[in-house]
Amino acid sequence: MDEAEFLKRLDRIRDIPTLPSIVLELNRLLQDPETPVARVSQIIERDQATALKILKLVxxxxxxxxxxVADIRSxxxxxxxxxxxxxxxxxSVIETLSRRIRLEGFDATDFWKHSLAVAVTSKALSARTRINSPDNCFVGGLLHDVGKVILAQYFPEVFAAVWQALREEGRPFHEAExxxxxxxHAAIGAHLAARWQLPQGLVEAIRFHHDYRPDLANAEFCLVIHVANLLVNSYDRNPDCVIDLAALxxxxxxxxxxxxxRAGDFYAALAEEIESAYSFFLPSSTSG
Ligand SMILES: [Fe+2]
Ligand SMILES: [Fe+2]
Structure with missing residues (x-):
């Protein structure tokens, strides 16, 4: 089976996660600057749970x-x-995908912690370099590894084989797979993001987060996510590590x-923000 066939098989899975229809609708409306604010706030307010969550987040x-911020319109x-x-x-992505998956090598909490760390780091890199917008970069970081959830949840036998290779050969996930x-997982995640009608730049950043290329249409955005993932993977394991720049x-x-x-200092300074992202998005996983 090749990649295209595999992705087709993915499309045939009936219970593949989809974002709630209100999210798809808003996602479309909010990409059009001509949409009236009143229309947007009405749609959000129709869904009390979503409205509350947005207010809580902001x-x-x-x-x-x-x-x-007291109301959705504001x-x-x-x-x-x-x-x-x-x-x-x-x-909604975290909610949609947060079903507990029991699988050796896949811990949903660890997965989201990594994703949130990359999200916060991407956001900070964007703020520092003024590349793209910090919000877009946050979502890019949050979703970059989303293909792993799909592998673990819908193709557990494939995930298990990757996990075994990873353990036996000590290689990173994207090489072991x-x-x-x-x-x-990058191709799977990008495929899913495209199905969810997320912006093209995001699809590209997910697709190429391990294989950055300067000829990409959204190369700068992709570079932010690529570098953020690299920093998190390096410094989370060892805060004193020295990144092998020659290999990049x-x-x-x-x-x-x-x-x-000093990349290590830059990352260390984000610790508090990463913690607060954990307690907001993963309230049950953090104590206090
Ligand atoms: Fe990855
Ligand atoms: Fe990652």
Missing amino acids: NSAFYGVRSK AVIMLGFNAVRNAIVSV RGKSPAG HPDARKFIMGTLQ
Whole structure:
């Protein structure tokens, strides 16, 4: 079976997660700047659970808006369409995919912790470099590994084979999956994001988070997610590690050397924000 066949098989799975229809609708409306604010807030308010979650998110310490946002209309006006869209996508993706999966090598909490760490790091890299928007980068980081959930949940036998290769050969996941899975987690995640009608840049960033290429249509955005994943993977394992810059794509090397004189310090400074992302998005996994 090749990648295309595998992805077709994925399309035939009936209970493949889909985002709630309100999220799809908002996602479409919020990409059009001509959509009236009133229309957007009406749709959000129709769904009380979503409305509450958005208000909770924008008022959380994690979001860092100074004055209190009391209603959806103000949230939409204050934050803008893009931030609202990303907030909705973040909240609903975690909810949609958070079913407990019991599988050796896959721990849903660890998975989301990694994803959130990459999300916060991507957001910080965007704020520092002014590449793309911090909100887009947060979602890119949050979703970059989403294909792993799909592998674990719908193709557990494939996931188990990858996990075994990873353990026996001590290679990272994206290398271990070569030859074990007809499609890598990056291709699977991108396929899903496209099905969810998420923006093309996001689909590309997911698809190429391990294989950055400067000729991508959204190369800068992809580079942010690529570098964020690299920083998290390196410094989460060992805060004192030295990243082997020579092994990186020249653009990633330039990015790290040019914008982050001390990448380890940059990442360490994000610890508090990463913790607050955990307690907002994964309340049951953190104590207190
Ligand atoms: Fe990955
Ligand atoms: Fe990752």
